[in-house]
Amino acid sequence: MDSAAAMTGSDLATIFDRMSAIGAHPGAGITRLAASAEDGAARRLFADWMSRGGARIAQDAIGNQFACFDWAGEGAPWVFAGSHLDSQPRGGRFDGAFGVLAAGCAALDLDAEIRAGGFRPSCNLAVVNWTNEEGARYQPSLTGSGVFSGALPLDDALALKDGAGIALRAALDAIGVAGETGSVPPRPEAYVELHVEQGRVLTEAERRIGVVEGTWAARKITAAWTGRAAHTGPTPMADRRDALLAAARGITAFEALVAAHHPHLHRSAARLVIEPNSPNVVVERATVWFELRGRDVVELDIAGRAVIAAFEKATRETGTRLEIAADGLRAPARMDDRLSALAGDTARACGFDPLIMRSVAGHDAVALQNAGIPSALIFIPSVDGIAHHPDELTHPEDMKAGLKVLTALLRRLAEGGFHAER
Ligand SMILES: [Zn+2]
Structure with a gap:
């Protein structure tokens, strides 16, 4: 999966195409599950590209x-x-990867500018690839950012098991990601993430840049x-206790x-596991x-209670038992607020x-912000809001x-535009 030719330079389209080939299947998108062989190949491409650009690679x-630039x-x-x-x-191809690669291009361009004497940075910069943001193979999602920010204990995260019973620790080991290497940077004074919107708000507002002021709440x-x-x-028939009928x-x-009753909440039932899953055995x-996702925690509480009451009714009707796992x-x-305002200012200067907006989805920036690391999240449009x-x-x-705004914002941050105002 790794192609032979080394990738150098800050051309976003080129590195984006290279990354998009990893885990790609014609007509079937990208499958690059956390700690899979494809994830390993993506990690190697990123590390190789960044180190050729002069970055020092560390891993927690x-x-x-x-990918560290020890400028200051x-x-x-x-x-x-x-x-x-x-x-x-x-x-x-865009979800996540675009944000990492755009940050990498921005860092390489700023590094070249600094080397040419363009400006004097007062802080160091790291381009980060967070482990298992998606939560597809391992739940919970936002695993890497959760561990880094202290919200999720490391041992609990490493012990997470996928659907086949493989622990995250073993899966990471298998792709050569075993333990800390290099000198991992400390908690940053600011984190910036550029991400595709995964919705239609920007397109409908005819804007190219969104600055996220906050997220929706979710009840799972x-x-x-x-x-x-x-x-x-x-x-x-009278003797049957059919768990699938109850779930349906x-x-x-x-x-x-x-x-x-709550039409503006976003709702889904997106995963079903049945046992024993044989055509000849009643489930x-x-x-x-x-x-359930919405802006208001109180409404999610009310809706969640009504939903559980409805589940209990389905349970009684089918003679089954219900467990809220x-x-x-x-x-x-x-x-x-302050970092988001700086992001907005920077976008205007560019x-x-x-558009000041809300994100329905969670992102690594949200995990870091919730753990007290000042974070900003910048969106660019997704055609028709199609995601996943x-x-x-x-x-x-x-x-x-997006790259232009991110580069300009990181330049302001590197020059001390954030901590100088404290
Ligand atoms: Zn994402």
Whole structure:
């Protein structure tokens, strides 16, 4: 999967094409699950490209990669910029990878400017690839940024298991990502992430740059129905306890209830596991992952309680048992006001009219911000809002706009534009 020719230089289109080839399947998008062989190839391309550009590569114990530019020396504050190189199964090329590679190009350009005597940086910069942002293979998502910022204990993260029972520690080991290497930079004074919007808000507002002021809240409920395994043929109908039937009723009740009473909440039931999953056995256990997203925690609380009551009704009707295996509320985040204002200013100075907006999805920047690291999240448009799908697309002129704003913002931060105001 690694191609022979080495990649050098800060041409975003070239490195983006190189990265997009890793884990690509014709017509089926990109599959680069965290800690897979494809993730390993993406990590090597990133590290090789950055080190050829003069960066020092470090890696922490959860596998986060840091391409470090020690511009201002030891003891100077750090600024981070990045995103993630892992993807969903059959995901898009832009989600995450664009943010890492744009940050890499910005860093290389600024490094060249500094070497030419263009300006004197007062801090160091690291371009970061966070491990398992997507949460496709390992849950929870935002694993690397969660460990770095202290929200998730390292040992818990390394012990996470995928669907096949493979621990994250073993999967990282298998691709040669084993333990800390190099000198990992300390908590930064600022983190900036550039990401595709994954929605249609920017396009509908006819804007090219969005500055995210905060995120929606999310409530994630995992419901498991238990019935009784039985022969699908002779077992009398009155004796059956069908967990899949209960889950199906739970899903339709969830859809009807939320659509009727909370129509502006985003809702999904997107994963179903049934056991034993044989055509000749009445389903004994069905587990469904439900999700509600909205701006308001109180509404999510009310909707979540109504949903669980509907699940209980489906349980009674089918003679099954219900277990709420997980029920988590993710509070809405507010990005750093001062850093976001600087991002907006910078966008305007670059000739754009930034839209101040909210993100429905979570991102590494949100994990860091929630852990007290001042963070800003900048969006560029996604065509038709398509995300987590092979058709995900962002136009080249929007990519260039994002890179321009990111580079200018990192330049201001490197010059001390953030800490000087403290
Ligand atoms: Zn992403």
